[in-house]
Amino acid sequence: MMDDERRHLLQLESNLKKRVLIYKLIRRFFEDRGFLEVETPVRVPVIAPEPYIVPFESDGWFLSTSPELHMKRMLAAGYKKLFQFSRCFRKGEQGRLHNPEFTMLEWYYANAGYLVIIQQIEDLVAYLAGAMEFRRIKHGKLDFDISTPWSRMTVRDAYIKFAGWDPTTKPDPLRFDIDMAGKVIPGLSKDHPTVLLDYPSYAAALARIKPDNPAVAERAEIFFGELELANVYSELVDADVQKKRFVEAIGQIEKEQGKKMQMPDKFIEALPFIPECGGVALGIDRLVMLLCNAASIDEVITFTADNA
Amino acid sequence: MDVADIHKNVKILEDGIPYTVDDLEFTKPGKGRAIYRVKLRNLIDGSITDKTYHSGEKVDEARTTYQQEQYLYKDGDHYIFMNTENYEQIFVTEAQIGDKKNFLKEGTLVDMLMFGERPIDITLPNFIEFKVLESEVAIKAQTISPQLKAATIETGAVIGVPTFINIGDIIKVDTRTGTYVERINKK
Numbered sequence: 447m448m449d450d451e452r453r454h455l456l457q458l459e460s461n462l463k464k465r466v467l468i469y470k471l472i473r474r475f476f477e478d479r480g481f482l483e484v485e486t487p488v489r490v491p492v493i494a495p496e497p498y499i500v501p502f503e504s505d506g507w508f509l510s511t512s513p514e515l516h517m518k519r520m521l522a523a524g525y526k527k528l529f530q531f532s533r534c535f536r537k538g539e540q541g542r543l544h545n546p547e548f549t550m551l552e553w554y555y556a557n558a559g560y561l562v563i564i565q566q567i568e569d570l571v572a573y574l575a576g577a578m579e580f581r582r583i584k585h586g587k588l589d590f591d592i593s594t595p596w597s598r599m600t601v602r603d604a605y606i607k608f609a610g611w612d613p614t615t616k617p618d619p620l621r622f623d624i625d626m627a628g629k630v631i632p633g634l635s636k637d638h639p640t641v642l643l644d645y646p647s648y649a650a651a652l653a654r655i656k657p658d659n660p661a662v663a664e665r666a667e668i669f670f671g672e673l674e675l676a677n678v679y680s681e682l683v684d685a686d687v688q689k690k691r692f693v694e695a696i697g698q699i700e701k702e703q704g705k706k707m708q709m710p711d712k713f714i715e716a717l718p719f720i721p722e723c724g725g726v727a728l729g730i731d732r733l734v735m736l737l738c739n740a741a742s743i744d745e746v747i748t749f750t751a752d753n754a
Numbered sequence: 755m756d757v758a759d760i761h762k763n764v765k766i767l768e769d770g771i772p773y774t775v776d777d778l779e780f781t782k783p784g785k786g787r788a789i790y791r792v793k794l795r796n797l798i799d800g801s802i803t804d805k806t807y808h809s810g811e812k813v814d815e816a817r818t819t820y821q822q823e824q825y826l827y828k829d830g831d832h833y834i835f836m837n838t839e840n841y842e843q844i845f846v847t848e849a850q851i852g853d854k855k856n857f858l859k860e861g862t863l864v865d866m867l868m869f870g871e872r873p874i875d876i877t878l879p880n881f882i883e884f885k886v887l888e889s890e891v892a893i894k895a896q897t898i899s900p901q902l903k904a905a906t907i908e909t910g911a912v913i914g915v916p917t918f919i920n921i922g923d924i925i926k927v928d929t930r931t932g933t934y935v936e937r938i939n940k941k
Contacts, residue, residue: 496785498782498788498809538788539780539782539788540780541780542780544782620787620808622786623808624789624808626786627786628806649784649785649786651785667783674784702810
């Protein structure tokens with residue numbers, strides 16, 4: 447057994463070195479742009495209620511599923527540009543692209559919308575690839591041309607093309623999720639990153655509704671083939687709307703999972719003070735996978751839930 | 755059982771048929787439901803089916819039990835076993851035994867997986883001793899690295915053994931990998 451572990455850990459060495467380099471470059475990228483690196487708690491008393499993100503409990507509190515609420519409370523206090531590498535924990539998420547404990551790179555930018563954040567992601571990936579001397583990102587059998595701007599496609603167009611229906615005029619959250627995994631994502635470009643834009647309003651999560659089209663939200667996801675890299679919002683800063691969405695989510699969680707979640711009151715109280723802003727959660731483990739051409743998340747993490 | 759608790763090798767029931775989960779792919783796009791794409795192996799006929807579940811769905815666990823059986827002999831296409839507690843005989847088809855027949859010798863005690871009254875699978879002991887019935891005479895090795903030669907054991911299976919093994923030797927075999935472990939003694 448020990449021999450297997452030693453061999454496995456030593457095989458990771460070159461990816462672990464690249465991982466450190468990627469962290470260093472990301473810190474430089476954000477420092478050059480005037481962002482402050484912060485650390486918010488990993489063990490928290492309350493989390494954003496989201497029906498399909500299941501937390502681990504920790505002595506009456508939770509292990510953080512996302513640093514979003516605390517970072518937004520800092521924005522409410524007046525910070526304008528924040529970034530964080532944050533350990534996040536989500537129960538049951540395990541597979542080639544998932545580990546229940548993972549690292550998120552999350553950043554927020556006051557007075558910017560989701561389109562500006564998407565450009566920053568393009569710039570960040572181009573910066574990392576440039577510093578590591580690649581012009582393209584090879585990942586398994588796929589070979590991505592990362593020259594910017596990346597191709598943009600609305601969620602509506604993607605569903606019409608790959609699944610044959612328009613989820614923005616026919617609200618159907620269950621079919622939306624099943625077709626996303628089964629039809630839309632498998633259809634996405636294999637040689638360019640894709641930015642999927644404008645999710646239906648019922649899949650808005652913490653994004654604001656598009657002012658000129660209430661059927662969709664200003665939310666985007668970045669994909670490299672089937673690998674989902676980042677989730678981008680123009681952040682919802684309307685406390686009433688946010689509270690209403692949380693009440694619905696809490697009700698759904700209670701109905702489907704029998705669990706009572708609490709309203710994140712301190713976050714709701716801070717919301718009126720948060721400026722219009724954009725933000726993103728980017729899976730660092732997956733970014734490292736792309737930049738190391740690693741097929742599975744266990745090639746870029748020292749000990750996964752399977753071998754910890 | 756909640757679909758989130760499915761993992762490889764779990765046995766589930768679909769339309770009354772027991773399946774084992776051979777492979778499981780977890781995908782979870784964005785904030786949506788988790789999607790579980792599973793490869794199911796029918797425990798009765800061995801056929802493979804793909805199925806997709808999403809979070810919130812429930813699946814029935816196939817209730818299976820193990821019982822100890824002793825392999826007696828082969829009769830036509832059937833392998834005949836005897837329950838070590840009640841001495842009842844049970845017939846298992848050649849298809850269900852599969853490759854395990856290579857290491858199934860008369861008298862061996864096995865754990866038999868049952869679905870109700872129906873035998874589904876057998877688990878052999880990890881190590882079984884076999885007599886070598888036939889083996890080529892080793893040609894003097896030209897290198898000092900360990901050399902293997904083919905040997906036929908009493909079940910008729912052919913495995914690789916070191917060159918010093920002779921006909922009539924008793925050897926220990928790892929039934930999970932089908933490989934030689936050690937020589938027990940000379941008879």
